[in-house]
Amino acid sequence: MTIPISNLPDKDMQNVAKALIRAAKRAKELARQTGTEFVVMRDGKLVREIPQPKVIKGRNEQNG
Secondary structure, eight states, X not given: OOOOXXXXXXXXXXXXXXXXXXXXHHHHHHHHHHTOOEEEEETXXXXXXXXXXXXXXXXXXXXX
């Protein structure tokens, strides 16, 4: 994903795109951890997504 470059004179406003991308990643990770669906916009339409839990390879159920 390419982060757009801002030409705004305000340094805080220049970093808004980066902050929004970080917030979206964190929201998706939190949704995955809690099994909560989230909504994203794709091709101009709102789409509900249900994140799948991560599977950790190489660990068995008894040892955790």
